[in-house]
Amino acid sequence: MADQRSAPATGTALSEREPQELPTAIDRYEAPDGAAAPAGPVGAADLVEPAVAGEPAIAEESVVAGEPAVAPARRPSALARRARRVASRAATKSGAILLLLAAWEVLPRIGVFDRVFVPPLSEDLVVWYGLLLDGPLPEHLQASLIRSLSGFGLAIALAIPLGLLIGWYRPVADALTPLLEVFRNTSPVALLPVFTLILGIGETSKITFVLYACSWPILLNTVSGVKTVEPLLIRSARSMGLGPVRLFQKVILPAAVPAIFTGVRLAGAYSILVLLFAEMVGAKAGLGYLILDTQSSFRIPEMYAGIITISALGLLFNLLLLRIERRFSTWRTT
Amino acid sequence: MTTTAVTSKIGIRDVRKVFQVRDGGEPFVALDGVDLDVREGEFLALVGPSGCGKSTLLDLVAGLTAPTAGEIVIDGAPVTGPGLDRGIVFQQYALFPWRTAQANVEFGLEAKAVPRRERRERARHYLDLVGLTGFEERYPHELSGGMRQRVAIARSLAFDPDVLLMDEPFAALDAQTRESLQEELLRIWDKTGKTIIFITHGIDEAVYLGQRVAVMTSRPGTIKEVVEVAFDSRAGDLRADPAFGEYRHHVWTLLRDEVAAAQVLERKAATARG
Ligand SMILES: Nc1ncnc2c1ncn2[C@@H]1O[C@H](COP(=O)(O)OP(=O)(O)OP(=O)(O)O)[C@@H](O)[C@H]1O
Ligand SMILES: [Mg+2]
Numbered sequence: 001m002a003d004q005r006s007a008p009a010t011g012t013a014l015s016e017r018e019p020q021e022l023p024t025a026i027d028r029y030e031a032p033d034g035a036a037a038p039a040g041p042v043g044a045a046d047l048v049e050p051a052v053a054g055e056p057a058i059a060e061e062s063v064v065a066g067e068p069a070v071a072p073a074r075r076p077s078a079l080a081r082r083a084r085r086v087a088s089r090a091a092t093k094s095g096a097i098l099l100l101l102a103a104w105e106v107l108p109r110i111g112v113f114d115r116v117f118v119p120p121l122s123e124d125l126v127v128w129y130g131l132l133l134d135g136p137l138p139e140h141l142q143a144s145l146i147r148s149l150s151g152f153g154l155a156i157a158l159a160i161p162l163g164l165l166i167g168w169y170r171p172v173a174d175a176l177t178p179l180l181e182v183f184r185n186t187s188p189v190a191l192l193p194v195f196t197l198i199l200g201i202g203e204t205s206k207i208t209f210v211l212y213a214c215s216w217p218i219l220l221n222t223v224s225g226v227k228t229v230e231p232l233l234i235r236s237a238r239s240m241g242l243g244p245v246r247l248f249q250k251v252i253l254p255a256a257v258p259a260i261f262t263g264v265r266l267a268g269a270y271s272i273l274v275l276l277f278a279e280m281v282g283a284k285a286g287l288g289y290l291i292l293d294t295q296s297s298f299r300i301p302e303m304y305a306g307i308i309t310i311s312a313l314g315l316l317f318n319l320l321l322l323r324i325e326r327r328f329s330t331w332r333t334t
Numbered sequence: 335m336t337t338t339a340v341t342s343k344i345g346i347r348d349v350r351k352v353f354q355v356r357d358g359g360e361p362f363v364a365l366d367g368v369d370l371d372v373r374e375g376e377f378l379a380l381v382g383p384s385g386c387g388k389s390t391l392l393d394l395v396a397g398l399t400a401p402t403a404g405e406i407v408i409d410g411a412p413v414t415g416p417g418l419d420r421g422i423v424f425q426q427y428a429l430f431p432w433r434t435a436q437a438n439v440e441f442g443l444e445a446k447a448v449p450r451r452e453r454r455e456r457a458r459h460y461l462d463l464v465g466l467t468g469f470e471e472r473y474p475h476e477l478s479g480g481m482r483q484r485v486a487i488a489r490s491l492a493f494d495p496d497v498l499l500m501d502e503p504f505a506a507l508d509a510q511t512r513e514s515l516q517e518e519l520l521r522i523w524d525k526t527g528k529t530i531i532f533i534t535h536g537i538d539e540a541v542y543l544g545q546r547v548a549v550m551t552s553r554p555g556t557i558k559e560v561v562e563v564a565f566d567s568r569a570g571d572l573r574a575d576p577a578f579g580e581y582r583h584h585v586w587t588l589l590r591d592e593v594a595a596a597q598v599l600e601r602k603a604a605t606a607r608g
Binding site: 232233235236237238239240241242246250251254255257329330331332 | 396397398416417418420421422424426428430431432433441442444445446473474475493
């Protein structure tokens with residue numbers, strides 16, 4: 001222990017070099033170190049695992065492939081236990097969906113629903129497959145995707161920088177917040193006629209409409225992400241001499257990333273939801289058009305094929321964005 | 335510079351800090367007439383009743399806020415803003431949650447434009463110093479409270495500030511962790527000869543760590559007395575030393591009146607508001 005503490009001034013001169021020669025960590029810390037070390041990769045894997053319900057099996061394989069020789073006796077049982085856990089979790093998660101699909105198949109067949117209006121799922125799927133292979137489905141899908149993705153991409157490119165700017169300059173944020181609230185609480189769909197009036201019924205109008213709808217969640221989440229950065233972190237960074245630019249780059253931006261991604265993910269869902277509306281008004285292609293058109297000409301199974309496509313597309317898109325979001329915010333506690 | 339400026343590392347000269355209160359009441363005097371000199375390489379413990387302005391004083395020394403009146407000098411030069419010559423350890427850790435332990439420690443080094451390779455080495459060295467070898471790649475949420483605090487300490491040590499400002503750094507820790515960190519801190523201080531201001535609520539902690547213990551009055555805070563703590567030897571269980579008990583009792587007596595005064599003040603403020 002420090003028994004020369006009454007003479008600190010003499011120690012000062014040596015201070016610069018001395019840390020280099022220090023013996024390394026005290027022994028008592030090595031016990032938790034050793035105990036915790038194996039927990040590292042497991043913990044990391046656990047973080048990934050619940051993320052993608054279908055995937056853990058793959059992650060598991062790669063772990064095993066990486067170190068097949070290590071403790072072969074204990075591996076299989078642990079593996080089996082985990083596989084069982086994953087399977088039961090998958091069952092819990094997909095139970096409700098399987099039930100819905102089963103009801104869709106069975107109820108029309110036993111006459112609870114009119115088969116004309118709600119054909120059994122299998123029939124819809126057959127029609128869907130046909131449309132996909134040699135029908136107009138790919139063409140509609142492509143039209144929708146181009147509109148969605150362009151609007152969505154433009155919204156990202158515009159709303160993130162704008163949100164950062166608004167969030168960073170508090171006076172701007174204070175001045176604009178009421179206006180943003182008004183727009184946010186006005187359904188974009190209510191404004192669709194306005195877009196059609198001004199921009200016509202062409203692609204520009206539809207893409208702009210998606211862009212508009214997608215911008216709000218991104219913008220608002222970015223603004224709040226920037227505004228809600230823990231003040232203590234800002235103080236901490238400032239105490240280490242960071243100027244405004246570096247502060248923004250090294251603290252504000254990384255701190256806001258999860259909020260921004262939440263906005264992006266919401267916008268991804270919006271981009272498909274609102275596009276349907278746009279495509280139901282004066283479009284000649286697209287999934288929205290397909291659904292409306294088949295419904296009005298009474299091609300009911302084809303209508304359901306369109307609906308299934310939309311639903312799958314939305315799910316897929318959301319899953320993709322969720323994965324990207326996770327990748328960028330692994331540091332979050334949850 | 336005069337000779338006193340050489341031995342005095344930090345000079346706090348008649349400092350006053352007034353906060354403008356939002357609801358338009360009269361201005362809030364947090365500190366008034368604070369005079370304190372901290373010597374080069376000294377370990378100064380600062381105690382005082384809750385709300386007396388200890389953190390406020392530390393912010394001023396850090397340069398995060400400016401005094402309303404008076405001045406703070408470091409090495410004879412007035413403080414005009416934050417700088418890497420002073421490192422702060424905040425009570426709530428203040429680690430960047432998106433950075434690993436290693437990257438957190440590197441933060442100050444990046445600010446200092448230390449080359450990447452050296453940054454990495456230095457960060458590892460200081461993590462090692464606080465006993466966190468093997469935890470470099472952990473994110474703060476994967477560390478215990480005590481480990482986080484040690485990362486924060488390593489971060490402040492890594493950019494090698496002359497002055498270490500610590501605001502109740504061990505308050506949230508369990509007794510065992512606190513004691514081991516206290517010893518580590520003394521060891522580090524002993525090796526590096528940094529000037530340390532250490533705020534604490536613990537009288538034991540203050541007497542154990544500080545070469546001097548500055549006791550503050552209740553609000554508006556000012557320095558009531560600075561107690562010199564000198565033991566013949568620090569070998570063995572210092573806390574069992576009779577001298578330890580005497581210092582402890584002395585500081586306790588000084589504080590008791592101030593804590594009582596602070597409580598009266600708080601009650602008065604509460605009734606005035608109600
Ligand atoms: N930014 C601020 N605006 C207004 N009042 C403030 C501000 N910061 C601190 N105060 C007030 O100044 C007084 C001193 O606060 P400070 O945080 O320095 O106390 P402290 O001694 O650190 O207390 P504790 O021991 O509880 O941490 C408190 O009464 C607090 O309410
Ligand atoms: Mg405080």
